[in-house]
Amino acid sequence: MNLYEAGVVILYTIMTIDGVIDEEEPKEIARFLLNFGFDFGEGKKSDLPSLVMEIGMLGALDKQSLMKRWKKAVSVFAQNSSEKECEKMALYALDMICADRIILPEEEELFDNLGKAWNIDTDTLISNCKDEFNKGGLS
Amino acid sequence: MNPVFLNLPDKKRDAVIKACMDEFSANGFDGASTNRIVQKLGIAKGSLFSYFNTKENLYYFVLENAINKIYNEVKPKVDYLCEIQNGANITDRFYSLTEICIDTYLDNPNEFKLFMTTLESRDLPVSEKLSETYSKLVGGIYINLFRGVRTDNLKVDFEDAVKVLKWVAMGFKDMVTAIPALKKARIKEFSGFLKRLSSLKKSGLSVFSLVGNEKKRFKNFALGYIKLALRVIENGIYKNPV
Numbered sequence: 001m002n003l004y005e006a007g008v009v010i011l012y013t014i015m016t017i018d019g020v021i022d023e024e025e026p027k028e029i030a031r032f033l034l035n036f037g038f039d040f041g042e043g044k045k046s047d048l049p050s051l052v053m054e055i056g057m058l059g060a061l062d063k064q065s066l067m068k069r070w071k072k073a074v075s076v077f078a079q080n081s082s083e084k085e086c087e088k089m090a091l092y093a094l095d096m097i098c099a100d101r102i103i104l105p106e107e108e109e110l111f112d113n114l115g116k117a118w119n120i121d122t123d124t125l126i127s128n129c130k131d132e133f134n135k136g137g138l139s
Numbered sequence: 140m141n142p143v144f145l146n147l148p149d150k151k152r153d154a155v156i157k158a159c160m161d162e163f164s165a166n167g168f169d170g171a172s173t174n175r176i177v178q179k180l181g182i183a184k185g186s187l188f189s190y191f192n193t194k195e196n197l198y199y200f201v202l203e204n205a206i207n208k209i210y211n212e213v214k215p216k217v218d219y220l221c222e223i224q225n226g227a228n229i230t231d232r233f234y235s236l237t238e239i240c241i242d243t244y245l246d247n248p249n250e251f252k253l254f255m256t257t258l259e260s261r262d263l264p265v266s267e268k269l270s271e272t273y274s275k276l277v278g279g280i281y282i283n284l285f286r287g288v289r290t291d292n293l294k295v296d297f298e299d300a301v302k303v304l305k306w307v308a309m310g311f312k313d314m315v316t317a318i319p320a321l322k323k324a325r326i327k328e329f330s331g332f333l334k335r336l337s338s339l340k341k342s343g344l345s346v347f348s349l350v351g352n353e354k355k356r357f358k359n360f361a362l363g364y365i366k367l368a369l370r371v372i373e374n375g376i377y378k379n380p381v
Contacts, residue, residue, distance in 0.1 A: 012282075030277045
C-alpha cells in the first residue's frame with residue numbers, strides 16, 4: 001500500500017462506515033484523486049488505475065477486513081508523509097465527514113482514531129465543524 | 140462557455156469537439172495549438188474563442204465531454220454486470236470488467252488518452268473544475284466494481300490478489316518487478332508476454348493507434364494476459380507453480 005492508496009482507504013472507510021453512501025461523498029474521493037501530485041509532491045504521485053482498483057477492491061471487503069485495512073492505511077500514511085501532509089489528509093477526511101452535513105458517532109470515532117495516530121487535534125476540528133453547521137455554514 | 144456554442148447545429152458542434160479532442164489528446168494542453176484546430180475546422184480563430192474565451196476553458200470542456208462519454212458507455216455495462224453476476228467470484232468479475240474496459244479503450248482511444256494524460260501530466264490543476272464530473276466515475280462506477288463479489292476462490296492472500304489485480308490494471312509497465320513472487324514462480328510464462336509486448340512497442344503501436352484487426356489482436360493479447368494473472372491468484376503462486 002502506498003501513500004495514495006492509503007489516502008483512498010481512509011476516505012472510503014469514512015464514506016461507508018454508516019452503510020450509506022451520500023451523493024456528496026464520492027466528490028471528496030474525486031477531489032483527493034484529482035489533487036494527488038499537487039498536494040503531496042511529484043515524487044509521491046501514484047498511478048490512477050491502481051487507485052481505481054483500490055476503491056473497487058474495498059467494495060469486496062466485509063467490515064472487519066475493511067477496518068483492518070484502515071489501520072494499515074493510517075499507519076502507512078503516517079510513515080510515508082510529513083506532518084503537514086498528514087494535516088492535509090486529515091482535512092480531506094474532515095470534508096468527507098462533513099459532506100452530508102451530519103456527523104455520526106462512528107465517523108467521529110474514526111476521525112478521533114486518526115487524530116491520535118497522527119497527533120492532530122481532531123476534537124477542535126470537529127467542534128469547529130459543528131459550530132459552522134449550527135451557523136448554517138459549510139454548505 | 141458561450142451558450143451560442145451549444146446552440147450550433149449538432150454536426151458543426153460535434154466537429155469542433157472532435158477536432159479539439161484530437162488536438163489535445165495528441166499534444167496535451169501545453170503542446171496543443173488552437174491555430175491547428177481552427178485550420179482543421181476551417182473557421183476563424185475568433186469564432187473558437189468567442190465560444191470558449193480561453194484555451195483552458197476549451198480544454199476543460201473537451202475533457203469533461205470525454206469523461207461523460209466514457210461514463211455513459213461504461214456505467215450501464217457495469218450496472219448490468221453487477222446485476223447478472225451477483226455473488227460471482229472476484230476473478231470472473233475482474234475478467235468481465237476488463238473486457239468492458241478494453242472495448243471502451245478501443246472504441247474511444249482519444250477520450251481515454253486525454254483523460255489519462257491529463258491526470259498524469261499535472262499540467263493543470265484540474266481538481267476544482269472537474270470534481271463534479273469526476274465524482275460520477277467514483278460514485279457511479281469505481282465503488283461498485285467489486286461490490287458483493289466472493290473472494291473464497293482465491294488461494295492467495297487477499298492483499299497479494301489485490302497487488303496482482305492492481306498491477307494488471309496499471310497496464311503492462313513494471314510488470315515483472317511488481318510482485319517478486321511472480322518473478323520466482325511464473326517468470327517463464329510472463330517472459331513470453333513481455334517479448335510480445337516489446338515487439339508491439341517497437342513497431343510503434345499503442346492501444347491508442349490500433350485499427351481494424353490490430354484491435355482484435357490487442358484484445359486477445361490483453362485478455363490472454365489477464366487470464367494468466369487471474370490463474371495466478373486463483374491457483375496460488377506459491378503452492379502450485381507451473
